Amino acid sequence: MSSLFIDGQQCPxxxxxxxxxxxxxxxxxxxxxxxxxxxxxxxxxxxxxxALNGRWGQQSAxxxxxxxxxxxxxxxRHIDELADIEARDTGKPLTLAxxxxxxxxxxxxxxxxxxxxxxxxxxxxxxxYSVNVVREPCxxxxxxxxxxxxxxxxxxxxxxxxxxxxxxxxxxAEEACLTSLRFAQIATEAGLPAGVLxxxxxxxxxxxxxxxxxxxxxxxxxxxxxxxxxxxxxxxAANHVKCVLELGGKSPQVVFADADLDKAVPVxxxxxxxxxxxxxxxGSRLLIQREVFDQVIERVAAxxxxxxxxxxxxxxxxxxxxxxxxxxxxxxxIQECKDSGLPVLAEGILDDNLPAGGYYVRPTLFGPVPxxxxxxxxxxxxxxxxxxxxxxxxxxxxxxxxxxxGLVCAVWTENGARQHRLAKRLEGGQVFINCYGAGGGVExxxxxxxxxxxxxxxxxxxxxxxxxxxxxxxHHG
Ligand code: NAP
Ligand code: MG
Numbered sequence: 385m386s387s388l389f390i391d392g393q394q395c396p397x398x399x400x401x402x403x404x405x406x407x408x409x410x411x412x413x414x415x416x417x418x419x420x421x422x423x424x425x426x427x428x429x430x431x432x433x434x435a436l437n438g439r440w441g442q443q444s445a446x447x448x449x450x451x452x453x454x455x456x457x458x459x460x461r462h463i464d465e466l467a468d469i470e471a472r473d474t475g476k477p478l479t480l481a482x483x484x485x486x487x488x489x490x491x492x493x494x495x496x497x498x499x500x501x502x503x504x505x506x507x508x509x510x511x512x513y514s515v516n517v518v519r520e521p522c523x524x525x526x527x528x529x530x531x532x533x534x535x536x537x538x539x540x541x542x543x544x545x546x547x548x549x550x551x552x553x554x555x556x557a558e559e560a561c562l563t564s565l566r567f568a569q570i571a572t573e574a575g576l577p578a579g580v581l582x583x584x585x586x587x588x589x590x591x592x593x594x595x596x597x598x599x600x601x602x603x604x605x606x607x608x609x610x611x612x613x614x615x616x617x618x619x620x621a622a623n624h625v626k627c628v629l630e631l632g633g634k635s636p637q638v639v640f641a642d643a644d645l646d647k648a649v650p651v652x653x654x655x656x657x658x659x660x661x662x663x664x665x666x667g668s669r670l671l672i673q674r675e676v677f678d679q680v681i682e683r684v685a686a687x688x689x690x691x692x693x694x695x696x697x698x699x700x701x702x703x704x705x706x707x708x709x710x711x712x713x714x715x716x717x718i719q720e721c722k723d724s725g726l727p728v729l730a731e732g733i734l735d736d737n738l739p740a741g742g743y744y745v746r747p748t749l750f751g752p753v754p755x756x757x758x759x760x761x762x763x764x765x766x767x768x769x770x771x772x773x774x775x776x777x778x779x780x781x782x783x784x785x786x787x788x789x790g791l792v793c794a795v796w797t798e799n800g801a802r803q804h805r806l807a808k809r810l811e812g813g814q815v816f817i818n819c820y821g822a823g824g825g826v827e828x829x830x831x832x833x834x835x836x837x838x839x840x841x842x843x844x845x846x847x848x849x850x851x852x853x854x855x856x857x858x859h860h861g
Contacts, residue, residue, distance in 0.1 A: 385416040386561075388424055388585060389568040391431035392578025397586070398423045403558055408475030408704040409696060411741025417561055420586035422594035425553065428582035429600040432524040432551040435579030440551060441521070445500035451575045452496030452547060458574040459489040459567070466563060466570075470535050471696045473562045475704040475743070476659055478696050484535040488567070490826045491539030495547035495847075502548070502847055507855075514858040519851040521549035522626075523602030526595045528588070528616065529564075530608045531557035531706050532662040532765075538564050539826075541605050544846035546580065550603070553582045555592045557608075559706050561585045588612065599623050603850065606630070607664070610835050628839030628849050630664060630831060632763050633791030636784040637667040637820070638774075638806065641676045643796035645683055647818065653687045653769075655794070655820045657732075657747055660693075660702040661767035662710075665792040665830075667820055668764065670751070671783055674773040681729055681751060681771055688749045691732030691767070700735065702767055704743040711743035714766030718748055721759050721768075726750045729771065761787050777802065785811045790833035794820045813840065 385402050387394035397418040407414045435441070440448075459466065463485050471481040507515040525545045529537035534556060545552050556564040561583075568583050584591050592612075596604055596619035606616045607630040617627050637652050639645075655667030672680045694700030705711045722728065732747035751771025753760045759770045774780045784793055793810040795817050797803060803817045813831040814821070821828065829843035839849050 385418060386565050386585070388418050388420050388428075389565060389581070389583040390424070390428045391434075391582065392572055397421065398427070403585075403587070405473075406707065407472065407742075408706055409472075409742050410739040411708065411743065414472070417558065417585045420555075420584035420591040422590070424584050424586070425591055425594040425598055428553040428584050429524055429598050431579040431582050432553050433600060435577060436521070436523060436551045438577070438579070440577050440580050441549060443549075445502065445549070448547065448549060449496045449499030452492045452499065452543060454574040455571045455576060456489040456492030456496060458570050459485060459492065462566075462570055463489075466535065466566060469566055470563045473560045474531065474534065474706060475696055477700055477703050479699050480659060481535075481696070484533055487826065488535040488539040491543040494826045495543040498844060498847060499547045502851070509857070512859060512861050514860065516856045517853050518856065519548070519847075520854055522850060522852050523550060524600055525550045525552050525850065526598065526601040526604045527552055527554040528592050528595065528604075528606045528608065529554065529556055531560035532659060532664070534560045535563045535567075537607055538567060540841050541607070542581065544841070545605075545850045546576075548847055548851040550850060551580045553584065553595060553601070555584050555586065555588070555595050558585060558587055593619065596620055597622065601625055604628070605839075605841070613837060628831075628841065629837035630839075630841065631835060631837040632664045632765070633666075633789040633812075633832065633836045634669055634761065634763055634787045635665055635667050635789070635792040635794070635812070636669045636671050637794045638671045638780050638784055638796065639673065639676070639680055640780070640795075640797035640799070640802065641673045642798045644798060644818070645680065648796040649680075649683045649687055651820050653684060653691070656769045657691055657702050657767050660705055660745065661747070662706060662765050665814075667792070667794060668769060669760065670769055670771040671774050671780060672771060673780070674775055677752070677771075677773045684769075684771070685730035685749055688730035688732060688747060688769070691747045692735060693732055693744050693746065694735035694738065698735070702732070702745075702747060705745050705766060706743070708743060710765065711745060714745050714764060714768070717759075717764050717766065718745075718768060721750055724757070726753060726757065726759065732767070755783065755786065763789070777805070781806065781809045785809075788835040791836040792816070792821075812836070
């Protein structure tokens with residue numbers, strides 16, 4: 385059974401209980417993880433507080449940066465091992481798992497380099513005064529991350545937090561926490577002091593809820609479902625603690641009649657099938673100008689029919705879905721769409737040799753989907769693409785912005801003026817013009833509006849989220 389990681393040590397859960405881990409590839413039991421609870425969260429928060437008040441809190445930004453860069457290097461040295469763990473735990477293709485580990489390393493390189501470039505401000509004020517604004521760590525940061533990109537999420541939330549001198553308590557999703565646990569050991573060997581990173585595995589409703597409600601937390605970050613986002617925000621509100629929330633999307637790919645389809649089609653399909661559609665920024669709505677609807681659909685459908693679902697080790701386009709519960713949920717969503725009469729335009733192929741107990745979902749393209757249909761509005765979190773026609777630019781904007789979510793948008797058009805107009809009018813944290821960046825770009829600030837959440841991670845802007853300013857006023861006559 386794997387352990388918790390508190391104060392630089394592996395330790396069992398104080399209640400002695402465990403959670404069984406199933407392989408997404410075969411459905412078989414492949415191990416057990418420790419079922420951390422409120423008392424373990426308490427130990428972890430206390431360890432993080434001690435570390436904040438100790439050597440880590442006193443270290444110069446340059447020295448912190450060196451530690452982060454060394455962690456990035458150590459991750460790359462262990463890339464084969466970590467990619468293997470990530471692929472086994474999540475079922476994602478090994479090729480994708482490797483890219484995710486590279487991204488984890490990249491987060492530490494990027495923020496390691498940024499540590500000592502965070503400057504304050506000098507504000508001109510009244511005669512006889514000098515005013516400095518400095519950035520300080522928030523303190524102890526709580527992180528709850530999901531199972532879809534465990535390694536990337538770990539890097540995305542942890543590296544900027546540590547860069548700003550905070551200390552962390554992290555609760556990975558119980559479905560996929562093995563990479564985080566191994567990472568903690570690697571980071572410690574690379575020089576991260578004890579207590580700076582603490583990992584408590586367990587159920588969300590136990591360990592996760594205890595972390596969000598802990599009065600010793602100074603900042604909370606969460607990536608997951610909107611419903612749990614509300615629970616987290618409610619818990620932290622009781623302690624007046626700020627939250628950064630990333631809660632998924634229903635991201636549009638808007639294709640105009642003048643789009644370069646040779647460029648667009650492979651990217652559009654890739655943006656929905658990556659990680660078997662279990663991506664918060666998946667391009668899950670395909671909005672097509674009516675006059676070219678049939679032509680675009682024909683090309684996207686042809687590509688969809690070639691999507692291969694297979695074993696992670698066989699370099700498939702999609703591996704299995706994470707758990708049996710998600711498998712049943714996604715399949716039920718697809719079945720409801722079929723039962724409601726939505727036309728199926730294309731389906732992918734399941735490899736012949738798939739283990740019977742694994743969670744393999746057939747990628748499906750539906751269209752035309754009515755605008756108010758559940759599939760046009762709700763996140764599936766599986767390899768399901770909804771195609772909808774629009775009439776003109778105003779209609780495209782209304783349709784693209786017409787869900788509760790607002791995370792990522794893409795526009796495909798060769799008209800430069802339209803590119804600029806749409807970039808301004810589309811609602812979301814990122815807009816891609818003639819490209820798409822699901823998950824990519826450590827440098828690019830990322831986050832949502834409305835039900836997709838709030839706050840920004842990634843890029844240098846994340847350093848603002850993970851720090852707090854102090855204004856110092858000197859009077860010298
Ligand atoms: P979820 O319940 O929101 O889980 C995300 C994280 O929150 C996990 O670490 C989970 O722990 C924890 N959690 C759950 N209940 C909690 C609570 N009351 N207090 C504190 N933490 C809690 O998501 P899910 O059930 O795994 O997936 C359901 C749906 O969420 C998906 O279908 C998808 O639509 C969405 N989702 C979105 C993202 C994204 O990237 N935006 C990622 C994953 C899922 P445990 O899992 O260990 O219980
Ligand atoms: Mg879960």
